[in-house]
Amino acid sequence: DQQVKQNSPSLSVQEGRISILNCDYTNSMFDYFLWYKKYPAEGPTFLISISSIKDKNEDGRFTVFLNKSAKHLSLHIVPSQPGDSAVYFCAASLGVGSGSRLTFGEGTQLTVNP
């Protein structure tokens, strides 16, 4: 049972345009969501997170939107840069701040073309 799904294995965008990565979840008890970025031969690095009490969180070029009724979150990158090319994972957890286990999606490979 895949509780967190990223239905697009890959996404290609032009430099300067917006990248939108999507993630769906099935467990309505998830209350904290995170996005990680992963370059080849490296571990994932934390990008941005959002608590279920919010519907938007912004950090520079990165914005995460949460739609609890649709059990959907998205990551917007504006403007996209070639250095953003990486695999992006969304993750969800139960219980903020308690070291809770993360459930990961399968990842989306983003390619930003110069």
Add this chain to the structure above:
Amino acid sequence: NAGVTQTPKFRILKIGQSMTLQCTQDMNHNYMYWYRQDPGMGLKLIYYSVGAGITDKGEVPNGYNVSRSTTEDFPLRLELAAPSQTSVYFCASSPGNEQFFGPGTRLTVL
């Protein structure tokens, strides 16, 4: 701070061999985790620990064992390697919310 370090970076094992994947963090985090990532898949939790002396199974624990004798170290043991354990293994630590990952160990079992 070195963050989360993992050794070795690469390893090839024969079926039935044993090995220990090492993981150390210097951030004084209570929570530590072991994941595996298979091609085209997300990260699957193998084992986790909420503090020294306390460990618990994750989603895919079969074929693995862990121990947590100190806050810093969280080794993962493979007792009888099988081809299905060919994967990239990531260790992570957390102060509570975000998890910080090591660079990974690429393991091949032939």
